[in-house]
Amino acid sequence: MIPFNISHNKHLRSTDENTKNFKLLFYALLIGILVGLFAGLFRLSLSYIESFRESLFKNAVTGDIVSWVWPILFAITAISIALFLVRKFAPEASGSGVQEIEGALDGVRPMRWKRVIPIKFIASLFSLGSGLLLGREGPTIQLGANIGKMIKDTFGETSLENNPLISTGAAAGLASAFNAPFAGIIFVIEEMHGHFKFNFYSVASIMIGAGSADFIVRILVESKPTIQMMVFPSPNIYSLWLFIILGLVCSIIGLIYNKVLILSLNFFQFSNKLPILYTGIFVGSIIAIIGIFSPDMIGGGYETITKVLDNSFTLLFLVFLFTVRLLLSFFSYSLGVPGGIFLPMLTLGVILGVLFGISMQQLFPDLISHPGIFAIAGMAGIFSATVRAPLTGLVLAIEMTSNYELILPLIITTVTASVFTMLLGNKPIYTTLLKRTLANTVEQP
Structure with missing residues (x-):
């Protein structure tokens, strides 16, 4: 017979554990709602700023040379304000912030949410609104993680509650950036697997957070897929070998992207010692002038993706567009302003995929019904090669485009891209960025 006090103590422990777990799930719901509200407000505000910027650029194209002053002045002001806010109040708010979250989960980076939440929100509106090639997912992921804290x-x-609550916020942040709740869940499980502490309730919490955040954003903004495009049928079974070749190409691009991004960050470190206004004038003038001549060369890339998928460009211009956007994405991220790399990277994947698809269609017209199929595979492939997160890349591409029939070719592309880029010695970009951040922190006096 079990003594009464032992049985009673077990019952109390079980009750305490259940209370703790249900509190975690309640906090996850609360985090998801708050992240959805913040992300929805961020997306709405950013759309107004981008519309204003586009109107300035259109006036500059149709007006005289004096009308160029306004878009250039707008870009200079926006970039200067973003740099000032980050450098003065919250340096950890620069870049995407994903590496900062991973560092916080490991206990090696602080998470000063009282500073980061307002600075990341406001500074990101200026940096993304300026026309720099940055994505909104970086700000929403870091905002979400800090809301969890x-x-x-x-x-x-x-x-002990740091890990699941911060992870829940990060998942909610990615979900609300792209209307992609499943990608938010997979991202935390796959990309942060070395930092995220798995158990039934911690996984349930990130599911609740991602789902509730996505629900709020769909009410505030829109419930449509982030990228509007046709839904493709399954490709010809005999064309699947082409997705292996595309995966190999993506693996090489991913290696180049990661290597050059770090080189670019190291090269532009000297700009931290320059007056903020000098950097703002130099960078803002370049971005604005390029944007006046070709708006497709700047910005996160949603409009560019739409035009690429509509076959608005020649093959030669697509090569030029890919090259310029690749270089400008390094340039934009290296400045130290807030902004993510997902969207610019996905845009590059779409351009690369369409280039590949058009080329293969000319060689094998009977196998390929539409080159746009490879655009979606290119998105997933470049993401997988760069971040080394093939599941997230696959799910993100599907949720952003609603092309669920393409799961098999996307599996082939993402696995090929991630495996071969690993064999080439490519490290996950956020792991490299975290090591770089920690090394720079140690070197500072």
């Missing part, structure tokens, strides 16, 4: 601190939870 805010909930933990506000309710006085122990430091």
